[in-house]
Amino acid sequence: MGLPNASGDLSTEVEVDAFRRLFPLRFYEKHLSESIRPDARPLGRARDTTIALGAVASANGSALAKIGSTTMLAAIKMEVMTPSTETPDEGCVAIDFHMPPICSPIVRPGRPAEAAPVVSKQLSDTILSSGMISLKELCLVSGKAAWMAYLDIYCLDADGALFDTALLSAVAAFSHLEIPVVSLNDDGKIVLLSEEQEGMSEREPVNREKRKLTLCSIPFSLTCILHKNYILADPTAEEESIMETLVTIVLDSSSQLVSLYKPGGPVLAYTSAIQDCIAITRQRVKELQKILEEAISVMEVD
């Protein structure tokens, strides 16, 4: 006769919230066996996603992206710089990801969060290697002047799937970006033309009008959790802390794999699990493409 299962006896008496705090894994497994999650989502569905372009008026391009409660604000500022001698025709993009203490109780002021430099590096690698932006488009005068785009992403609310939301906000900010008009002044330096000067300027502008970047093969991502035989798409922070095996898949619009990132984790990923994750990501890419296109068309109407 074995010992009675203590939590089994308690589960009929303890309140749902207490059970959730005391035995989080059992709480989740009870839901997963019915193919549902505590927030009533089916296993393969991501949370509601919204994008708002132009959230920061003083920036050249900006966007606010929300997936569920995770909120990220991305803003791009453009600056003119001299290109390096090895690549005289190319501009540069500098990407930085910040997690200020507002986003989560585990981030303290003065101590940068552990996740911040890792997500920052992952974002730079993904955006630069996906070929979404052609650096040659950022050139102004070959060998002398080119654009440097500073992309800053601030996490305002960290509730799981940080990389997905950050990538979505970065992509949306780039699609909102308008390159300002500049002209060459007498010293041979590039000067930004402000709105009032545009009509009055006698000097030839280097680029005629504000233009947008052409973005090809935009990358979109989805993070999944692997737990026993279940695959949970788009985890919340609570799910990420309980079931620690995360797989992030980034696909671009032509279904090429930009990144498959699985940093360890107690569960091993077999080929069938990876194929299922890729299939769920493909559907998610289509959803995200539609959401981004709607957000862009709403901006253009205004």
Add this chain to the structure above:
Amino acid sequence: MEVDREDGRTQNQLRPLACSRNVLHRAHGSASWYQGDTKVLAAVYGPKAGARKNENPEKACIEVIWKPKTGQTGKLEKEYEMILKRTLQSICILTVNPNTTTSIIIQVVNDDGALLPCAINAACVALVDAGIPMKHLAVAICCCVAKSGYVILDPTKLEEQKMKSFAYLVFPNSVHSVLPEGSVQGEPMEHGIVTSVTHGIMSVDDYFYCLERGRAASAKLSDFLRRSLQQHPTDSSKAG
């Protein structure tokens, strides 16, 4: 498709491997792992008392410090530390020594391509040398995909930079067991991926092709690891 690699290797050939244990005397465990010209030194101190802040005290805690060959630690080093920490957390048995911290320090001696896999291999051997209980070892390999779709293993730094994309893959080591092995979902346990980090764009089929090649190479690496760990610790072992 035949391909000419600069050092004359074939597509699936790994560079000469060399592994030594117990190279440092103060560390509780240490190892050096050489893959061609990529050299990494790993040291393990632990288990030490006390878990770090914000870590679960019911389990052992693992801390990784990555020291580059030159320069200060930046985002790349922090990313490697995080990947290594999560990989080693998944292979160590964390419930044996609760409320302790094991520190693994990785020192890059030379970087000639496939640095992260080399470091993971070195860290595993150092953990064995220190006697930290583990479920299985991790065997790491780097696969590069070229534009025409062929896959080469264990690239040098030049090859990594020229190629379209590459993937670092970590598999559990192969098991020699008296009992017939159980398989999960029709695949043996050593086909599961512990860690996968990719750079650059590749098609989904290329990625699965890399996985196959990686698994075949990890079987060879597992054998090398087993042979070198079974020898006396003060002998260093070499394999081609």
